[in-house]
Amino acid sequence: MFPRFSEGKVDVSTFVGIDVSKEHLDWAVHGSSAGGRLAHDEEGLQALVDQLRELSPTLVVLEATGGLEMPVLAVLSVAAVPVAVVNPLQIRNFARATGRQAKTDRLDAKCIAHFAAAVQPPLTPMPEATTLELELLLARRRQLITMLVAEKNRLSGLVGPRRVARVVSSINRIIETLEKELKKLDDELKDKIEKSPLWRAKDELLRSVPGVGPGTSRTLLFDLPELGTLNRKQIAALVGLAPFNHDSGKIKGRRAIWGGRASVRSMLYMASVACMRFNPVIRAFYDRLKTAGKPTKVALTACMHKLLTILNAMVKANRPWQVAAA
Structure with missing residues (x-):
């Protein structure tokens, strides 16, 4: 808990981290010995809500754990507890940066609580x-x-x-x-x-792109809700299609993509392969890269990046596929 001084008043902020597993909920408060382990069931969730209500936390942070976090997010949201769900990669990188090597559920909860206090990610709406x-x-x-x-x-x-x-x-x-x-x-x-009129409209918009089928559209809708809300660089980094430099001193390493949302990246790969046949814009872009001597893997990754950029712009502008605009 951090005391904050403003106009003679002390504001104590409480940051909580919860490590969610199939069987247990381990929670900890940053800068405090408060916390514990609860069963990941109805009784455990209610006990978690009761204990957090007594603390009145400034922010509670959970890791996204393949859907296991959703019941926790639901009960905390209903109880009006401020909660944020974050990418596990962010927590792992934060743990490395702060020198945490040991790993237990209790220590993971403390690390998440420390992350909550240091980063203070935005709230996740239910x-x-x-x-x-x-x-x-x-x-x-x-x-x-x-x-x-x-x-x-x-x-x-x-x-x-x-x-x-x-x-x-x-x-x-x-x-x-x-x-x-x-x-x-x-x-x-x-x-x-x-x-659902809202989802149907988004689905039709995405599927207006030649080469984007129902599987790609649904994956983008559910696994990438940020589509259309970020700029092209931010959305590429979120998916893991933004190349990162690997340079050190005079050594210039090869740029590579990593991290991000693997399910979206896999689906964009399949969609890009389909675009080789059905999408004239992506096909022309791929041919141009190959003519310039780019390896097939590099050219295909660039096509995935371009396709994502096009889809992001379409959703942002709420406009269907147009060859001229693409």
Whole structure:
């Protein structure tokens, strides 16, 4: 807790960090011994709200943990507790910068609380019910795709004496089940988007770009809500498509991209490949880079960056795809 002096008055600010896991909620207060561990269930969430209400914190910070943080965000928002959800990479970088090497849930909570006090990130608004449901459905879709890819990789690895009929049939049944579940989930996502005028308008706007299909549009809608609110450099850095220098002294290293939101970057890669066939602007840009001698990977990454820039500008201006403007 930091005392702040203003016109003779002392304002004590309280910053709380919460480490969210599947089983537990570890929380700590910066500059204080207050905190503890609670079960990540209904009783634990209510106990967390009660304890935080007594503290009247200035800010509570959580890490984004693949959806596990959403129930915590929901109950704290309803209880009018100021809360911010931040990228875990920010916390890890902050921990390294402050020399924290040890790692336990309790220490993670203290580090998050320290981050809250030092950085004071903006509050995270609680998504509307429709948005929250769509986000959870999309998270489940990504899980299904991950499992489907894993099973297909296992099947392709069964060659020669390893290709036992019993194992092959087992993997094929799992693949068929996952594909059916994925199709069912896609239909549900489509139905919910069409029933929401706001989401339907955004979806139609993004899909007006040749090469951008429903999968890309939905990923951008749910995993990149900042699209259209940032400038082109900020949105590229957020996704992880802004190249960073690797220079030291007289050594000039190769620029590379890293970090950011992997799910968005993966989907933009697939969309850029589709744009090679259907989008004349991206195709011409790619051909120009290849003619200039750029490696295929570099040219394709540049196309991903350009596609993201175009989509960001379209959403910001609320205008559909136009070749001349692009």
